[in-house]
Amino acid sequence: VPSHSRIITAVEIGTSKTAALMGELSVDNQSLNIIGFGLSPTRGVSKGVITDITLAGESTHAAIESAEKNAGCMSAEGVFLALTGGHVRGYANSGIVEIQSKEGTVSQSDIESVTNQSRMRPPPDEHAVIHFIQGPYILDGKPVDQPLRMRGRRLESTCWITYARTTQLAHSISMINDYGLRVCDIILSSLGSAQSVTTREERRHGVLVVDIGAGTTDYVLYRNGFVVSTGVIPVGGQHVTNDLSLALQITPQQAEALKLRCGRAVMQCKDRNERVWRLGERSIGDKEVPLMSIERVCAVRMEELFTILKQNLEAHLIPEAINVGVVLTGGASRMPGVEQLASSVLGLPARLGEHLSMPVNGDLQGGQYSTVLGVLQYGMLETASRLRTKRTSSIFHSVMKTLKLA
Ligand SMILES: Nc1ncnc2c1ncn2[C@@H]1O[C@H](COP(=O)(O)OP(=O)(O)O)[C@@H](O)[C@H]1O
Ligand SMILES: [Mg+2]
Secondary structure (H helix, E strand, C coil): CCCCCEEEEEEEECCCEEEEEEEEECCCCCCEEEEEEEEEECCCEECCEECCHHHHHHHHHHHHHHHHHHCCCCCCCEEEEEECCCCCEEEEEEEEEECCCCCCECCHHHHHHHHHHHCCCCCCCCEEEEEEEEEEEEECCEEECCCCCCECCEEEEEEEEEEEEHHHHHHHHHHHHCCCCEEEEEEEHHHHHHHHHCCHHHHHHCEEEEEECCCCEEEEEEECCEEEEEEEECCCHHHHHHHHHHHHCCCHHHHHHHHHHHCCCCCCCCCCCCEEECCCCCCCCCCEEEHHHHHHHHHHHHHHHHHHHHHHHHHHCCHHHCCCEEEEECHHHHCCCHHHHHHHHHCCCEEECCCCCCCCCHHHCCHHHHHHHHHHHHHHHHHHHHHHHCCCCHHHHHHHHHCCCC
């Protein structure tokens, strides 16, 4: 590796798998080569929340170690970590200022003051801010790309503030630190997924990205290129598996296999008498069960998930402002019928996401890796801009201070 190249690593600790992806930033900081990939079944994590730090640490290390081996024994160095879990929340906050100058043109200090105001709302106790995601600047009621030196009376702006429980952040960071690696930044999982399955143009036209994982569903809504809302719903593919396991009295492993074989998000079977083997043909002690009941169990849970999503987004679900519709990713979005269900519940067109912005090999296709791929791209953009400006990310630094890790 030439001395001026930079190696960065993205890590997603999902509920079912932990993925680590290493990339090397090109000399001109413009592109990234994927050099290593590692995977490990996640342990000690429930619905995106760390419940056993020793087990979770072990499976995280296993994924990173396997990426390092895959990269020809290079060190993972700086880690960009994806964040999910029911404790991750967000809200919008706005700022407003009267233009001060005599000429009535917007000055840098007006912009700073409205931006600061929009960031002013503190998170609840025991929580820390992860991202301040700046919304558009509105001058006298009209959105402007760059308010500086424009004429007007009132400048407004909104900020989408995401925050997470401090203890969970500390757990995630110390798991990486324990391995002798440094966390460069924490990135909301949904932002990572959106980065890899949508283009800037699509985000400008309005798009809702929904990543359905095993224990959580992470979403982000973009309108006019800006983040309007993000959220984490503690429901995913694992809940469908658990429902099947209870309903048919089979183990979760057997239920998982059955789900992959016959699960559907929208029922298709019309014949009550159509039966399938619970465990697969010719297994000892197997029984035949109605296909309809399997489909129903899956469809009910998946519909519940999209109904919660609809309730969360409420007033934001304006079809005219979300022209691209819903883009679905995450492993559990691969269940047949998910697009149809999403479209009918949310009232928007829906499609499955593909990885657009980075050429990836076959191993990384499929919705499971959207987050880690997108987080790696965030890492690249951040590292490149940091190298250009020689500045460090200020929010993350303050998070680390809060956690007493810096
Ligand atoms: N073809 C498929 N049909 C239905 N569910 C699937 C399919 N492939 C994967 N899944 C489900 O996707 C989930 C894992 O997705 P993933 O995005 O890797 O989750 P996480 O990031 O939370 O670990 C599991 O619940 C698994 O059952
Ligand atoms: Mg995931």
